[in-house]
Amino acid sequence: MMTTKPTRFKEATRKAPRAYPSGKHAQIAMEYLATYGWAILIGVVAISLIYFYLIAPNIIAPSSCIFSIGVSCSDMAATTNGIAGNTVLTVSLQNAQQFPITNPTMFYNINGTNSSALPCTSPSMIYNPGNTIICQATLPMQAQAGTLIYGKIYVNASYCGLLPSFNFTSPSCSGAPKQTYVGTFNTHVG
Numbered sequence: 001m002m003t004t005k006p007t008r009f010k011e012a013t014r015k016a017p018r019a020y021p022s023g024k025h026a027q028i029a030m031e032y033l034a035t036y037g038w039a040i041l042i043g044v045v046a047i048s049l050i051y052f053y054l055i056a057p058n059i060i061a062p063s064s065c066i067f068s069i070g071v072s073c074s075d076m077a078a079t080t081n082g083i084a085g086n087t088v089l090t091v092s093l094q095n096a097q098q099f100p101i102t103n104p105t106m107f108y109n110i111n112g113t114n115s116s117a118l119p120c121t122s123p124s125m126i127y128n129p130g131n132t133i134i135c136q137a138t139l140p141m142q143a144q145a146g147t148l149i150y151g152k153i154y155v156n157a158s159y160c161g162l163l164p165s166f167n168f169t170s171p172s173c174s175g176a177p178k179q180t181y182v183g184t185f186n187t188h189v190g
């Protein structure tokens with residue numbers, strides 16, 4: 001009969017004593033999350049703020065055109081023509097005053113560059129309150145589709161309300177002084 005002596009293998013396969021009692025693992029995990037969770041949360045919030053305030057506005061900013069007085073912007077669009085190599089800005093305005101305007105012309109300022117006077121559709125027409133005026137300009141740059149462009153728009157027009165003898169029944173704005181209406185815009189090139 002052979003007697004066996006305990007081997008080192010059996011000693012090595014014995015379970016090692018636990019370093020922590022059974023409920024301590026959950027407590028350690030919670031302490032870790034409480035300690036480092038705030039730092040992770042602050043990092044996620046900082047990254048999302050950077051994205052939504054610096055990167056996303058160029059991608060998702062809606063087109064806008066705002067004038068403080070005189071005319072209101074009802075629509076605008078910027079399109080590019082890859083063959084001709086130009087970008088065209090089209091602005092649809094409405095007379096937002098009590099009296100008609102006539103001879104509207106548009107100027108714009110993009111990246112510090114002013115344009116020359118650009119006549120709007122039917123410049124000799126009298127635009128009564130609420131009438132639509134279409135102005136179009138070829139920009140001095142070629143912008144890729146999706147590019148955000150922004151700047152200022154200036155509209156010069158003769159304001160019939162400043163004439164002492166203006167009559168709605170037989171409208172004539174000859175001799176009416178010019179006024180300039182200033183607005184800002186931003187739009188994506190389509």
